[in-house]
Amino acid sequence: MEDGDAYVIAPGEVVGAGAGTSGFHRGEGWSVSFPPEALGSQAPGVFLSWRAHPLLFPFVGGAAGGAQRLKVPLSERPSWSERFSALDLELSRRRDGYREAVLSHLTLLLVELSRLAADVVGDLRLKDEPLLAEVFGFIEERYGERISLKEVARAVSLSPGHLTTVVGRKTGRTVLEWISERRMAEARKLLVQTDLTIEEVGRRVGYGDPGYFVRTFRRAHGATPLGWRRAGRL
Numbered sequence: 001m002e003d004g005d006a007y008v009i010a011p012g013e014v015v016g017a018g019a020g021t022s023g024f025h026r027g028e029g030w031s032v033s034f035p036p037e038a039l040g041s042q043a044p045g046v047f048l049s050w051r052a053h054p055l056l057f058p059f060v061g062g063a064a065g066g067a068q069r070l071k072v073p074l075s076e077r078p079s080w081s082e083r084f085s086a087l088d089l090e091l092s093r094r095r096d097g098y099r100e101a102v103l104s105h106l107t108l109l110l111v112e113l114s115r116l117a118a119d120v121v122g123d124l125r126l127k128d129e130p131l132l133a134e135v136f137g138f139i140e141e142r143y144g145e146r147i148s149l150k151e152v153a154r155a156v157s158l159s160p161g162h163l164t165t166v167v168g169r170k171t172g173r174t175v176l177e178w179i180s181e182r183r184m185a186e187a188r189k190l191l192v193q194t195d196l197t198i199e200e201v202g203r204r205v206g207y208g209d210p211g212y213f214v215r216t217f218r219r220a221h222g223a224t225p226l227g228w229r230r231a232g233r234l
Contacts, residue, residue, distance in 0.1 A: 004077055006116065008068040030084040034106065070116045083109050131156060132170060135163070136178070143182045144206050149175050183207070184220050191229040198225045 072080055087105040090098045138155045139147075152175050153163040167175050183205040190201045202213030202225075217225045 004072045004074065006070040006072050006080075006113065008070065008113065030081075030088075032084070032087070032106070032109070070113070072116065076112070080109075080112065083112075129170070131166065135167060135175065139175075139179055139182050143179060143186065144204055146206060146208070147179065152179075179206075180216065180220070184217065187213075187217060187225065188221075188228065191225055201225065 083105055087102060087109070090101045090105065134156050135152060138152055142151075149160045149164070153160040156163065158166070164174060167173070167178070171178070173181075187201055187205045190196055190204065191198075194201075196204070198214065199210040202208075202210050205213075207213035207216065214224060217223075217228070221228060223231070
């Protein structure tokens with residue numbers, strides 16, 4: 001554990017210090033726990049789940065060890081500390097309007113957290129994982145096209161089987177799952193921020209078959225692309 005570390009723990013995960021902590025020194029930090037319903041009951045019920053809400057995606061399981069480690073840039077650490085302090089103050093004082101204030105601070109924290117989690121390639125380079133950074137860099141460049149496991153493996157000079165083993169061991173997900181997640185992330189953004197047709201959104205994120213795109217999106221989010229668009233514009 002180092003200064004600036006932010007650990008994202010999925011619901012239901014139990015995380016301990018583990019082995020090799022004999023040299024662990026005393027440290028200080030902030031911890032925030034909350035249910036998904038904390039983000040508001042006004043949204044349609046289908047979106048109040050860890051897998052469906054865009055700000056809760058970093059908490060979805062899949063990280064090895066039950067926790068995802070992110071690094072807060074040095075320049076941003078003071079603002080993160082101020083946000084935690086403000087959240088703590090509102091919860092302890094409970095003055096009029098504190099619920100709304102708490103929700104605002106929590107939402108802003110989750111926005112910043114989601115932005116950190118989105119920089120997968122940069123985060124992997126910080127962790128000295130050049131192979132994984134190369135894999136995710138290839139996915140970033142080509143997710144809008146039809147790409148296969150074989151193509152990704154060829155790009156990093158590994159066999160498909162070896163690549164599957166390495167990525168699975170280090171991230172808890174397969175290469176194809178990461179391709180799908182990157183495509184879904186872009187689809188969510190296009191659905192809310194543009195007026196492109198559902199068919200065009202699917203095409204831009206690598207799905208030539210509109211029906212397959214809709215089925216894949218619904219399986220991942222519990223809602224259709226159109227439903228996601230409507231909810232995002234409430």
